[in-house]
Amino acid sequence: xxxxxxxxxxxxxxxxxxxxxxxxxxxxxxxxxxxxxxxxxxxxxxxxxxxxxxxxxxxxxxxxxxxxxxxxxxxxxxxxxxxxxxxxxxxxxxxxxxxxxxxxxxxxxxxxxxxxxxxxxxxxxxxxxxxxxxxxxxxxxxxxxxxxxxxxxxxxxxxxxxxxxxxxxxxxxxxxxxxxxxxxxxxxxxxxxxxxxxxxxxxxxxxxxxxxxxxxxxxxxxxxxxxxxxxxxxxxxxxxxxxxxxxxxxxxxx
Numbered sequence: 391x392x393x394x395x396x397x398x399x400x401x402x403x404x405x406x407x408x409x410x411x412x413x414x415x416x417x418x419x420x421x422x423x424x425x426x427x428x429x430x431x432x433x434x435x436x437x438x439x440x441x442x443x444x445x446x447x448x449x450x451x452x453x454x455x456x457x458x459x460x461x462x463x464x465x466x467x468x469x470x471x472x473x474x475x476x477x478x479x480x481x482x483x484x485x486x487x488x489x490x491x492x493x494x495x496x497x498x499x500x501x502x503x504x505x506x507x508x509x510x511x512x513x514x515x516x517x518x519x520x521x522x523x524x525x526x527x528x529x530x531x532x533x534x535x536x537x538x539x540x541x542x543x544x545x546x547x548x549x550x551x552x553x554x555x556x557x558x559x560x561x562x563x564x565x566x567x568x569x570x571x572x573x574x575x576x577x578x579x580x581x582x583x584x585x586x587x588x589x590x591x592x593x594x595x596x597x598x599x600x601x602x603x604x605x606x607x608x609x610x611x612x613x614x615x616x617x618x619x620x621x622x623x624x625x626x627x628x629x630x631x632x633x634x635x636x637x638x639x640x641x642x643x644x
Contacts (some may be wrong), residue, residue, distance in 0.1 A: 398631070398632050402450075406530055413444075414442045415441050421438055422435075422436075446628075449472035449630070450601060451601045451602060452629060453474070453610065454598035455471035455620075458598075461598040463592055463595040464593060470629055471622060471623055472625070473627050479617070480516050483608070484518070485509070486521055488501060491523070497541045499545045513553070518616040519558070520556050520605055523538050525537060525560055527601060538561035538567065539566065540561070542587065543587060546586070546596070555597060557599070562601060565587045571630055616633065
């Protein structure tokens with residue numbers, strides 16, 4: 391039997407979210423009136439419940455589609471999340487250990503190459519690369535928003551040009567924290583310091599998985615399959631995603 395490892399954080403109000411999340415619940419006891427009936431019409435006097443949720447498509451564990459990075463990718467209209475091929479969303483996983491890189495610092499191409507060497511793997515087409523920063527330990531606190539390293543533009547290029555379609559991270563975002571990038575931009579005037587991993591997606595399309603968790607529970611750098619199917623929000627640049635790692639056979643052979 392396969393083992394399933396949940397690599398997602400819950401979706402809901404949290405100090406780790408940069409934008410507010412609101413959940414309005416229609417309780418079982420309120421259901422009859424909404425449906426134009428009375429409690430006596432239902433077993434136990436209760437109808438079914440419902441929730442109305444106000445949040446962004448980048449709340450909780452989610453996938454960034456090429457449209458999030460810009461209107462074009464490689465000279466073609468950028469794909470929205472509902473147009474992401476399902477085949478891109480399942481593949482062999484590679485966990486790259488970058489926990490030694492300080493919060494606010496860049497994970498460069500040399501760091502990615504070194505981590506791949508330690509993992510004993512060469513990234514290629516179909517691989518799903520997960521950056522293990524350890525930042526998920528801050529989930530639930532405001533420190534989660536600022537205490538992590540981020541992938542550089544050249545680090546992104548290194549992976550995507552080797553055929554990687556999906557790059558994930560167990561942190562608030564794939565790029566460095568906003569405050570770090572903006573401080574560097576104000577100091578240098580270099581626009582290349584602003585969201586370089588995202589902006590690279592205007593050259594070649596790829597997908598990001600942000601706000602992952604539990605990468606330390608994986609069996610090793612390799613030896614697992616990642617499944618990351620996003621909710622197909624029409625014409626959106628991102629979608630909520632339940633990311634799961636699978637070890638062992640997905641289907642038992644007869």
